[in-house]
Amino acid sequence: MASDIYLPWGQPAAWREANRTMEHLIRLHDPELKAAAVAAVKIQGLLTSEIFPLMDELCLLTCSHCPDPCCLRAMVWIDFQDMLFLHLSDQMIPPTQLMRKRGGTCAYLGIRGCTLPRMSRSWVCTRYICPPQMAILRKKTSGVQKAFETAIPEVKRARKEAEDEFIRVVR
Numbered sequence: 001m002a003s004d005i006y007l008p009w010g011q012p013a014a015w016r017e018a019n020r021t022m023e024h025l026i027r028l029h030d031p032e033l034k035a036a037a038v039a040a041v042k043i044q045g046l047l048t049s050e051i052f053p054l055m056d057e058l059c060l061l062t063c064s065h066c067p068d069p070c071c072l073r074a075m076v077w078i079d080f081q082d083m084l085f086l087h088l089s090d091q092m093i094p095p096t097q098l099m100r101k102r103g104g105t106c107a108y109l110g111i112r113g114c115t116l117p118r119m120s121r122s123w124v125c126t127r128y129i130c131p132p133q134m135a136i137l138r139k140k141t142s143g144v145q146k147a148f149e150t151a152i153p154e155v156k157r158a159r160k161e162a163e164d165e166f167i168r169v170v171r
Contacts, residue, residue, distance in 0.1 A: 050151035
């Protein structure tokens with residue numbers, strides 16, 4: 001049930017405090033966070049080279065005429081790993097959490113789709129492929145499919161590495 005889902009940092013004050021704290025901890029421990037920063041660079045590279053070009057194409061072909069847009073019904077938010085990546089890679093931090101309340105829609109859904117830069121979106125939004133997009137992906141060459149299917153777990157691993165290293169350092 002949607003009302004049972006905890007929405008992290010859903011209140012504006014909590015969102016601002018979480019981001020201020022993350023920024024402070026990264027500044028404080030910057031020299032020791034090199035491995036986490038390297039993981040963030042790896043994530044950024046994989047997103048830019050392997051994931052975003054394909055997602056841009058898939059979204060262009062499907063989203064504008066979708067009868068049931070995922071952005072209207074999905075429960076999405078910036079999680080800890082997303083926030084850490086945004087700060088480590090100096091990305092634009094969204095002014096508020098993606099969803100302001102349970103059962104609502106994403107605060108950044110505009111008339112032409114997401115208003116956030118691709119690099120500032122949550123991992124859930126970045127990696128989700130709807131059934132029509134999956135059908136298009138299956139028609140791509142095996143090389144395109146393989147690159148995408150390899151990049152997803154690599155990004156997941158790098159996100160976990162950054163998180164583990166951050167927690168180890170700031171403990």
